[in-house]
Amino acid sequence: MTDNAELESFRRKWREEVARRTKPNKPAPAQPRPSAPSTSRAPTQLPPAHHEALERKEVDDEETPAALDPGEIVQGVSQLSLQRPDEDGFDSQAHRKEPKSALEHFERAVEKEAEGNLGDSLQHYRKAYRLDAAVDKTYRNKHFAWAWKKNAQVAVPSTNATPASQQSHDEPDLLPTPELIASFANLPIPQADSLVEGTPPPPCPIANVPSEVIVEILRHVALMDPASFSRMALVCKRLAYHFAHEQHIWKRICQGSEFGFKAMHYSFACDIYGRTEHTLGSRFTPFPTSIPAQIPQPLSSWSEVFQIFPRIRFTGIYISTVNYTRPGAASAYQNISWNSPIHIVTYYRYIRFYRDGSVIYLLTTEEPLNVVPYINKENVKAARPSSKKQHQRQNTEGGTTVKGASDPVPPVAMAALKYAQLGRWRLANPAPTPDSEDTPTDLGPELPSVPGKTASENTLDPRDVIIEAEVISPDKYVYVLHLSLRSFSAANKPGSKIAPPNTPKNTKLAWKGYWSYNKITEEWADFTLRNERSFVFRRVRGWGMGS
Structure with missing residues (x-):
């Protein structure tokens, strides 16, 4: 009771003082108004406790009564414990109650981060996410919901608005993409800008070339490099029209063996060393040229x-x-567990595919810049100790020159390629139609079923890739890698077989299984994939260009 009485007394005195100082003083009519002193008067209201001005040691106490010394005011305010601190206009950060809920911890963390106190901010963030994993959404709904409501009100037109006012505020109608591209059909190829102001622009010979010739040029470019064909669409609107409209060029790419699906293998076309296996009948392709492709x-x-x-x-x-x-x-000299070191281990897995159905698989700690330019069959065979007599090599000071190669291979790359493994690859059977060509035959050993999954879940997906790689005893064992083609985009939904638009396609290989297969006993030994990460495609200049 004594504490409450003292608190109420202090609050009453404080309110009276604030009311007295904020009330304008009426001058006496019989006395003349004194001249204003040269010094400034004290402010009519003290700043809030959370303002940065309180940290400055510049206090103007010219008219502060002795009964309400600033030190006593601060001490009294520090003892306040109210349900609503904003009632008196004070909010002391130093003596606020500690946050308890996840939202309070998150709000305190945001405040600390704004102040630059990252250590305390990190602690509050951790506590907030431990209490509620979705606390960030709660914070956005509380502090930024007004912005979403405002945008929603702007987006929804008013029912009382007239058609003229609605038309004035509406954005101009946008053409659908097909209609927009079709409007580029008759546009000319623009000339380049003048190199020097006031001089005629340089000539543009392709501007006068007929459309038939332009389409033929684009077809040759597409067969040489589809990526260059795609970049030509950025030159001008006319080429963008041909890029999207000439579907016969895309059909030729799909049916061809340069970059298309005729180079895909849905059954193993070679042995584990890359030697081509002669099979009867034609190889399966999903889009054959002998029948109309759909x-x-x-x-x-x-x-x-x-x-x-x-x-x-x-x-x-x-x-x-x-x-x-x-x-x-x-x-060995200290028995302190907290002083034990922590090692960060980094290693790389490389997979290079060839059109003939062979593959090179390498596990090493060497960075890509040191080893990727030299990953090919010739260097792998030359790096093996057993191939010294088969391949003529010349050791130079800068590295090893392999027969048939122009540049020497650095010793670091040769040491890493010594452990490279040859193998073969195939895609899963895409369920060919009865009218298509011969179905795949050599599919290798049937992959083991995953416990706890149904038969449909254990069946291969059309995006799956099977790789068989050699081991120390290739006549008895073989490594089997089960991967799946994905698109490198976070927007992909689980189970979605088609990636969203405007994202790189077929640029990722996700792990689905890794085993060692015993050919004699037909037993499978599973390798753990706890630390493994997906493969990401990286283009190498000069690879696969017509070879």
């Missing part, structure tokens, strides 16, 4: 087929970067 549903154009349909890329390499931590050995 665009698979739900795709609508051959350009979409080339971009979205499962396809291995030969113009680069797939790289998986793995990072993990492990505890190091403690010092």
